[in-house]
Amino acid sequence: MASVCFYFQVHQPYRLGRYSVFDSHRNYFDEYKNAQICRKVANKCYLPANRLILKLIERFKGKFKVSYSVTGVLLDQLEAYAPEVLSTFHALAQTGCVEFLSETYYHSLSFLYSRGEFTEQVQMHQRRIEELFGQKPKVFRNTELIYSNDVSYAVKEMGFEGTICEGADHLLGYRSPNYVYRPPGVDGIKLLLKNYRLSDDIAFRFSNRDWAEWPLTAPKFAQWVSDVNGNGYTVNLFMDYETLGEHQWEDTGIFNFLEHLPEEVLRHPDNDFKTPSEVIDSYEAVGEMDVPHMISWADTERDLSAWLGNAMQSNALYELYRLEQQVKSTGDSQIISDWRKLQTSDHFYYMCTKWFADGDVHKYFNPYDSPYDSYINFMNVLDNLRLRCKAANKTVSPRMDKVSYSNHP
Amino acid sequence: MKILMLGWEFPPFISGGLGTACYGLTRAMSQCGTEITFVLPKPVSSEYTSHVKLASLKPGQAGIDYYKLAGFENVTFRTIASGISPYQRPGEYEEMLRRIREQTQAISTLPAMESIGMGQGGDHYGSNLFDEVQRYARLAALVAQQEEFDIVHAHDWMTYPAGITVSALTGKPLVIHVHSTEFDRSGEHVNQRVYDIERQGIHAATQVIAVSYLTRQIIINRYGAPPEKVSVVYNAIDRNGKALDPARAAIQKDEKIVLFLGRITMQKGPEYFLAAAKKVLEVMDNVKFVMAGSGDMIRRTIELAAEMGIGHKVLFTGFLRGGDVDKIFRMADLFVMPSVSEPFGLVPLEALRNDVPVIISKQSGVAEILTHALKVDFWDVSEMANKIIAVLRHPPLQATLREHGNFEVRKLSWSDSAQQCLDIYNSLLAPV
Known part of the structure; x- marks a missing residue:
């Protein structure tokens, strides 16, 4: 069959x-x-x-x-x-x-x-x-x-x-x-x-x-x-x-x-x-089928390097998820939705420098001129989102400045 | 194959990219085994003569000397006493001539000065830059008659008349190497006589070499050169053999440093650098802007910084050489090249070699070969500020740019550029 x-x-x-x-x-x-x-x-x-x-x-x-x-x-x-x-x-x-x-x-x-x-x-x-x-x-x-x-x-x-x-x-x-x-x-x-x-x-x-x-x-x-x-x-x-x-x-x-x-x-x-x-x-x-390490369907490496291959990508992801508690404690559906839309893997794929110089499949899907531009743009947005969280949390509860990041790897 | 190269200044007396490019290209060609007679103008100015490590081979005739230089085994240098120097504007030449005459008045009676044509306080020099360029052409033709060669290769407009003359006298093919055009130097306010000389050179040339596609386009569009006649050979940079500098990490400073390094002239866009600095300072305080270099806009630029109210945040160092350049690179967190028009732009390569991330203007030739650099339109000062802030604020961005950028410049080498020139020579010499 x-x-x-x-x-x-x-x-x-x-x-x-x-x-x-x-x-x-x-x-x-x-x-x-x-x-x-x-x-x-x-x-x-x-x-x-x-x-x-x-x-x-x-x-x-x-x-x-x-x-x-x-x-x-x-x-x-x-x-x-x-x-x-x-x-x-x-x-x-x-x-x-x-x-x-x-x-x-x-x-x-x-x-x-x-x-x-x-x-x-x-x-x-x-x-x-x-x-x-x-x-x-x-x-x-x-x-x-x-x-x-x-x-x-x-x-x-x-x-x-x-x-x-x-x-x-x-x-x-x-x-x-x-x-x-x-x-x-x-x-x-x-x-x-x-x-x-x-x-x-x-x-x-x-x-x-x-x-x-x-x-x-x-x-x-x-x-x-x-x-x-x-x-x-x-x-x-x-x-x-x-x-x-x-x-x-x-x-x-x-x-x-x-x-x-x-x-x-x-x-x-x-x-x-x-x-x-x-x-x-x-x-x-x-x-x-034992898969102890992370794999993916991307590129020839079949690993995470398309989204986590350089310092910018890991930094952007880390900073994004670090905001989770602050975002959720606002209870503001717009803030939460914006934060979640920023999680879409494509944003990090755009920051990939792996074959940037050779101009290949990565470039085809990339709306930015360079991975650096995409990182800068993303971090500026994240910065603004962070400010919104701060402002919202101040009005909700003045003690929210102290956020625990303990449930992040 | 023997080349008669009409070139420019050599280190350590480099006033800009033209000299660096001539040096790098000639040395790499020499290492490829190409024999070169390198003709260069040698202004009689104490500042220049005292450091040159040229060894005199045999006494030349009136104002023309022979030299050999270590590391350039296949090159014979011949200097011609002439007042022309790179980046000179017609007005500046007359100013320089006046200075030389004053300086030499006192020593004009010395017999040594007589022998190099400086006896009467530079009287042999042309009274203006264009006359001097023609005089240089005549002297170069004299040199050419004593030399055996297959090709004449002339660098930038002041040597084009010499190239044309030599080529016409000997019937050898002429290669014109365009490191910049009058449009790069003067925007739309071109000096018609300079433009005419450039145009003449480009049309008389058998083949034109442009330092970038940007420049090639100008040569085709604004000088009417047939496209097939214009090739592109990028400049390069040699590895300095230094590893990642541990001293860099050790520098403790409270303030970030953003560096501008180059001639402070209209072409280099110093005012855009200041406008971006002003915007950065609206957002961050712990940053200083260093402008290293001199040029005809330096006064105006200092005044402008003061007028903008950021005088205390902008430092001017004047023209830097050798060790001082290394030092300033070690201190810098970021190098910015906001050029309005930059045919190539060697300094970003130098910055990357020194592990300094770079922001370059999209209006530069080097933007064609650098991928691991941030690029902006020179006029878009908000975007320039946006990128400066991003680099200063986000260490991972700085690290990624530095790491990839340093790797990228390692792939460039003058021997590749030299090989491309040799290929062009060969194609010109090949029987049709």
């Missing part, structure tokens, strides 16, 4: 506007730009892709299935800027062939800095998904597939049955990502590993003319999937949803590829499509 399990990550951050040390207003986020990007991506990717997938689900009468993880910050933006996308997601949810996963509402790195905040954000996201799509997520996906055993332990406590994780070579060794695993020492939660080779064939290499397999056609890809039969249960294709139409433009033929993929995959009698929950229900874990 070879089950194709699609999971698409759907996310857009609230990008910050230019904020100088001389500014003191509270409109940190660039509403115009965020709306513009949201609408652009909606038209190029979310709408055509949702419509296509809906069409395929109807055409194959329930045999084609996919799953999504849509971040809370994107849901909020879609509601404001492109509500028609939400209705297509809603229509997808109604088919019964689409599963929604859960993650931190703000696409944050809170798991690394504040477990309390992490739990709150996951619960917020779960509630939102249930409200919008009428299903309670059972599978968890942490920001950028940042994962260690502790993630599984933590989310199992919250009632999740599965976690999504990168199928990193250095952890798998000779083993295959095409099986279901479990974290060491616990039952009741399973791990789905990304098959990064086949995923990246679509996500990164699809339009690369230097690639020996270019052009990638649906029959060819279906053949690679069928090859898994006898040596695995599931092919986990995890990627950014923006791959469809935004990273790989429409004229590369990406939609055409997706349109023909189900029939080619289903041509082989042993193949099918499953959602992550169905994979977990259908297959037993074949072994333990």
Whole structure:
């Protein structure tokens, strides 16, 4: 049996506007730009892709299935800027062939800095998904597939049955990502590993003319999937949803590829499509997958260095989470919401200096001229937020100046 | 291959980037095994003559001497007694000439002075800068006739007429190296005669070398050079062999220091530095602004600082050399180059080599090759202040800039620039 399990990550951050040390207003986020990007991506990717997938689900009468993880910050933006996308997601949810996963509402790195905040954000996201799509997520996906055993332990406590994780070579060794695993020492939660080779064939290499397999056609890809039969249960294709139409433009033929993929995959009698929950229900874990250190799906290093690779990034994150008590004690929903939007991992990704000089994929997604500019901007905003907390806490309780940071690592 | 290089001053008498660039490039070419005859003007001024470590090879004729210099095995130096010097403006030349005449009046009877053409108080010098540039060209042509070479390479406008003359006399290809243009030095108030000489040089040249794409664009747009004729060879910096300075951490000071280092002229944007300083001081108090350098705007700049009410926070050091430059870099937390127009800009590289983070104007050539530097538009003083404050306030920012920046300048070397020049020479000499 070879089950194709699609999971698409759907996310857009609230990008910050230019904020100088001389500014003191509270409109940190660039509403115009965020709306513009949201609408652009909606038209190029979310709408055509949702419509296509809906069409395929109807055409194959329930045999084609996919799953999504849509971040809370994107849901909020879609509601404001492109509500028609939400209705297509809603229509997808109604088919019964689409599963929604859960993650931190703000696409944050809170798991690394504040477990309390992490739990709150996951619960917020779960509630939102249930409200919008009428299903309670059972599978968890942490920001950028940042994962260690502790993630599984933590989310199992919250009632999740599965976690999504990168199928990193250095952890798998000779083993295959095409099986279901479990974290060491616990039952009741399973791990789905990304098959990064086949995923990246679509996500990164699809339009690369230097690639020996270019052009990638649906029959060819279906053949690679069928090859898994006898040596695995599931092919986990995890990627950014923006791959469809935004990273790989429409004229590369990406939609055409997706349109023909189900029939080619289903041509082989042993193949099918499953959602992550169905994979977990259908297959037993074949072994333990021990991940003592943090990994992610980013770059070739598969580590945290894209968000925590230099002194600016760790400083910005540290200063941000150091504010937690002060922020929460204000009880001011606007302050809390601003603070949480600042947690979105993209802000720290923009500060990455790893390949800055070579100008590569990092640059493409970066609204700033340089990582330094993004750090300066972020710290100016944070400074203003800190002042707001101080002012608010003074009026709430004069003793709040003394804040305990004890629950921060 | 032999090159006749029409160049400029050598350390330790460097008044700016032109001399540093000539020095770095020539030394690297010499190390590549290229034979060079380096012709440079030598003003008869005690300040210059007393420190030069040039060894006289053989007595030359009227005002032209031969020298050899350690570290430049393949280079023969020939100096021409001339009053021209880098960055000189026409008015300044006449002022200098007047000074030389006064100085030499007293000693003009000495026979030694007669031999170098200074017998009658500099009478041999042209009466204005343009005459002197022409006189230099004639003397350079004289030198050229005694030398064997394949290519003439002239640096900046005062040597272009010499280059053109030599090339016309010998039929050898002429390479014009543009370190700055009249538009960089004077904004839109160009001196027409200087512009004409530059234009003449650029059009007479077989190939033009610009120090950045910024400069290349000016050469194409404002001098009408055919694009294919203009190549870019970036300047570089050699490693000073020093490790991260432990003494830096040991310096105890209550105040942060923001450094401006360069000639204080219109081109360098000193008034934007002050405007940014004023804004910084509205937010922070424990910071001083040091302006190191001299130039025709120094008085105006000192007055301006006082008028702005920040005179007590801005220190002027005058022109610094050698050890003093190292010392000021050791003290600085940040170097700012707010140039209005900077064809290249070597000082930021020097700052980074000394582990000082830099803010550079986007209107500079060096911005094309530096990624680990903060960049601002020179006129955007609010943004400049914003960035200055950020660097002073956030040690992680300073650390990241310093670490990556130092690493980045290590990748630059004069031998790469020299190799690019050699490639250009070869392409000119290749049979068509």
